[in-house]
Amino acid sequence: MLRMENVSKIYRTDLVETHALRKVDLHIKSGEFVSVTGPSGSGKTTFLNLAGALETFEEGDYFLDGHNVKGLSDDKLSEIRNQKIGFIFQSFNLLPDLPLFDNVDVPLRYRGMSAKERKERIEHALETVGLASRMQHLPTQLSGGQQQRVAIARAIAGDPLFLLADEPTGNLDSLMAQQVMELLEDINSKGTTIIMVTHDDQLARRAHRNIQIFDGQVSDIEKSVADDVIRSA
Amino acid sequence: MDIKPIFLGLKQNKFMAMLMIIQIAFTMGVLSSSVLVATTTLQEWNKPSGIPHEDIVRISPEFFDDSQDVGQAMFNDLKRVKEIPSVINAAPSNAVPFTAENMIDVYLATEEDAQGFKTVVFESDEQIIDVLKLSLVDGRLITASDVVKGDIESTPQSAAEVMISQDMAQVLFGDDSAIGKTIWLAKNADPVKVIGVYSNFMTGERLNGRGKSYQSIIRPQVKWSQTQQPHYLMRVEQGTAVALLEDIIDVFYLERGRYINSSELLKRTQKRMYDGRGSRALTFLVLSVVLLIITGLGITGLTAFQVTQKRKQIGTRRALGAKKSDIMRYFLTENSILTLIGLVIGVAVTLSITFELSEQAGQNFFNLSVLLMTALLLWVVNILAVWFPAKRAANIAPAIVTRSA
Numbered sequence: 147m148l149r150m151e152n153v154s155k156i157y158r159t160d161l162v163e164t165h166a167l168r169k170v171d172l173h174i175k176s177g178e179f180v181s182v183t184g185p186s187g188s189g190k191t192t193f194l195n196l197a198g199a200l201e202t203f204e205e206g207d208y209f210l211d212g213h214n215v216k217g218l219s220d221d222k223l224s225e226i227r228n229q230k231i232g233f234i235f236q237s238f239n240l241l242p243d244l245p246l247f248d249n250v251d252v253p254l255r256y257r258g259m260s261a262k263e264r265k266e267r268i269e270h271a272l273e274t275v276g277l278a279s280r281m282q283h284l285p286t287q288l289s290g291g292q293q294q295r296v297a298i299a300r301a302i303a304g305d306p307l308f309l310l311a312d313e314p315t316g317n318l319d320s321l322m323a324q325q326v327m328e329l330l331e332d333i334n335s336k337g338t339t340i341i342m343v344t345h346d347d348q349l350a351r352r353a354h355r356n357i358q359i360f361d362g363q364v365s366d367i368e369k370s371v372a373d374d375v376i377r378s379a
Numbered sequence: 380m381d382i383k384p385i386f387l388g389l390k391q392n393k394f395m396a397m398l399m400i401i402q403i404a405f406t407m408g409v410l411s412s413s414v415l416v417a418t419t420t421l422q423e424w425n426k427p428s429g430i431p432h433e434d435i436v437r438i439s440p441e442f443f444d445d446s447q448d449v450g451q452a453m454f455n456d457l458k459r460v461k462e463i464p465s466v467i468n469a470a471p472s473n474a475v476p477f478t479a480e481n482m483i484d485v486y487l488a489t490e491e492d493a494q495g496f497k498t499v500v501f502e503s504d505e506q507i508i509d510v511l512k513l514s515l516v517d518g519r520l521i522t523a524s525d526v527v528k529g530d531i532e533s534t535p536q537s538a539a540e541v542m543i544s545q546d547m548a549q550v551l552f553g554d555d556s557a558i559g560k561t562i563w564l565a566k567n568a569d570p571v572k573v574i575g576v577y578s579n580f581m582t583g584e585r586l587n588g589r590g591k592s593y594q595s596i597i598r599p600q601v602k603w604s605q606t607q608q609p610h611y612l613m614r615v616e617q618g619t620a621v622a623l624l625e626d627i628i629d630v631f632y633l634e635r636g637r638y639i640n641s642s643e644l645l646k647r648t649q650k651r652m653y654d655g656r657g658s659r660a661l662t663f664l665v666l667s668v669v670l671l672i673i674t675g676l677g678i679t680g681l682t683a684f685q686v687t688q689k690r691k692q693i694g695t696r697r698a699l700g701a702k703k704s705d706i707m708r709y710f711l712t713e714n715s716i717l718t719l720i721g722l723v724i725g726v727a728v729t730l731s732i733t734f735e736l737s738e739q740a741g742q743n744f745f746n747l748s749v750l751l752m753t754a755l756l757l758w759v760v761n762i763l764a765v766w767f768p769a770k771r772a773a774n775i776a777p778a779i780v781t782r783s784a
């Protein structure tokens with residue numbers, strides 16, 4: 147479903163070239179829950195940006211659903227993000243001026259769905275995260291954990307190919323983090339693929355599979371092995 | 380893209396929205412009022428003067444010798460002037476076309492609430508009709524025996540018969556003949572009778588500004604005092620006006636106790652009038668352009684500020700699937716909504732300003748197409764003003780959502 151072949155990403159400034167990702171080969175299958183870990187500056191965010199079509203790359207190929215993403219126009223990449231990927235960010239990134247209902251509505255509107263279908267999807271998504279009763283509240287009226295649940299509702303409302311989560315519990319206390327993690331596991335158990343970047347080994351271990359990035363290079367470890375690695379670390 | 384999210388956004392940013400609306404409304408009000416006044420002024424530009432002003436000269440004498448018989452000296456002057464070969468005719472007059480300032484109200488009745496009609500009274504002798512080359516439209520011309528002449532102090536009586544201009548007749552009596560009708564040049568004044576109607580000529584800016592350029596009255600009387608004398612108006616052979624000003628010096632040296640305060644070709648008097656008018660219109664238009672630029676820059680600044688404040692939100696929208704064009708459209712639509720509200724308020728302001736101005740000036744400044752053009756212009760300026768910050772917003776990289784805290 148998601149396949150990277152030989153993907154490299156180099157950031158060039160006047161003074162330095164940073165090889166943020168080096169020849170990454172990766173395959174993630176439908177329904178998986180994958181965690182991505184690695185030290186700070188190792189390339190996790192870069193990987194997430196490429197996987198989420200937020201940034202472009204010059205080397206290698208990236209197939210999403212069988213289609214190569216490389217070299218597509220900005221508009222096409224917007225469409226892919228809109229239709230195939232659900233984003234969950236560390237700082238939630240809800241739009242502060244919009245009530246919850248309209249926050250979840252944002253990606254659906256760009257998709258050009260009918261008002262009726264959007265309404266059904268929004269209500270269903272907010273029910274899934276347990277916030278259907280607060281649709282007309284503004285984000286600032288919610289706790290951090292609730293805000294992240296709204297972000298999750300926004301990510302799943304469009305039935306994307308996969309969810310891309312960037313430190314989804316990084317800004318939450320442990321109880322709320324626990325709830326959000328359980329919600330993600332619940333969503334995954336119903337068939338949605340999830341890729342989660344985190345530096346929290348506890349959380350990483352709960353995924354089916356852990357991908358580690360060191361200095362821009364990926365080592366892909368199956369769950370059984372991953373557990374060993376993390377335990378011995 | 381629908382406008383609901385934009386309205387929700389505005390609801391949370393009421394102060395900013397109000398600021399934009401007020402700015403647009405204010406600009407629209409001032410801009411369209413100025414443009415309306417300026418265009419109305421300029422529309423009056425090439426109205427005919429009704430007289431051969433290229434061939435008419437004004438001389439204004441001033442008597443300083445108290446022992447001088449002013450009347451005698453004046454008639455001597457006029458007699459000698461008429462003897463100059465290039466001079467066709469000359470007449471004394473208290474007022475001069477293009478600069479007549481002594482606007483009064485004329486009445487058809489003497490009741491307390493009788494309506495007044497704006498006019499300027501030219502006091503002169505029977506030659507004035509020929510000097511200004513006016514033609515007789517109705518009734519008869521004034522004759523030498525109609526003219527009341529004398530020193531102001533020793534001549535309390537005034538001429539009881541007058542001629543009025545064609546427009547004056549139209550305003551006072553409509554399609555009825557004006558001949559034989561009675562009018563009052565002030566509410567408590569003696570009545571005067573209309574004996575003739577002459578062709579229109581332009582009096583000056585005070586009536587031009589009211590759209591009543593041609594309303595005038597000629598009263599056959601010449602009065603003077605030691606401190607106050609009529610001007611001399613003279614019509615000359617075509618093309619000799621400039622040369623006359625040279626020749627006339629010799630003639631005027633012949634009379635003692637009097638000097639020439641000023642002299643002017645009426646062609647130049649007319650130009651002075653138009654210059655003043657042009658600079659007034661120009662001042663309005665320049666102020667409008669300056670205001671328009673300030674407003675444009677203000678809108679650009681406010682929008683740019685908004686964009687900077689909302690970088691993360693815009694990046695989030697991009698990450699969630701907004702195309703660059705969607706971001707552009709968001710800002711342009713938001714601005715259009717505010718512009719529309721501002722314009723509606725601005726038009727209301729304009730209507731009240733122009734209504735007030737029209738009342739004061741007695742002239743209609745309102746013009747729908749000018750108003751719509753101004754609104755359109757302001758709209759275009761707004762779109763230009765928002766375009767560049769919106770473009771910057773559209774270029775915010777979606778990766779900003781993961782790269783900044």
Ligand SMILES: Nc1ncnc2c1ncn2[C@@H]1O[C@H](COP(=O)(O)OP(=O)(O)O)[C@@H](O)[C@H]1O
Pocket residue numbers: 157158159164165166184185186187188189190191192193
């Ligand atoms: N926009 C950029 N320009 C230049 N260098 C960058 C940019 N983004 C990231 N980098 C560099 O790429 C490397 C990987 O960064 P990143 O993917 O953010 O790591 P992580 O998320 O694992 O901390 C780092 O050395 C970082 O400094």
Ligand SMILES: [Mg+2]
Pocket residue numbers: 187190191
């Ligand atoms: Mg990072």
